[in-house]
Amino acid sequence: MTDFTNERFPTSALYAAGALIAIAVITVGSIRAGVLPAPETAPESRVRRHVAVATTRDFRFEDRADGALLVTDVAANKLVFIFQPGTNTGFIRGVMRGMMRERRLHEVPRSGAVTVTQWEDGALTLEDKTTGRILELGSFGQTNRAAFAQLLVPYQKGGSGVPAEPIIPVMPDASSAPFLSGPG
CATH class of the missing domain: 1.20.5 (Single alpha-helices involved in coiled-coils or other helix-helix interfaces)
Structure with a gap:
């Protein structure tokens, strides 16, 4: 030794x-x-480069008693999305819980809207104007970014605008997305 x-x-x-x-x-x-x-932050970079907004919308998120996630278009004061219980909304719920926690810390109302913005350069942001918090959603990966990007689809150029009835997204079936089906 x-x-x-x-x-x-x-x-x-x-x-x-x-x-x-x-x-x-x-x-x-x-x-x-x-x-x-x-x-330089991403918002500062967009201002410096004069990047325009492609689409933007204010939404309010709330949980329904049965576990569904409801998304309301604030300007139209209309329910536009219903994510049924069991659908892949974990990222949206997690982000919104974090924002609500921050609102509680800032002692501002938790019922306010958040702004989802698609920029001409492809960036997607989520902004809480009550706290000043801005999240660059692309930094969380494409799948998580897409969770919020789908909210803006009806409002994009050539889109239908405010949906007449709430959109109820469905999960892809296991045959079209084998990685969702688990081990097998």
């Missing part, structure tokens, strides 16, 4: 780790103090 009592930790590794930590602290402090410029 080897006795490590006479072994010494390399001091150069300690100095390198300390230097790395010091550089990180100085960089973050400089950005916070305004000495170094902060990285």
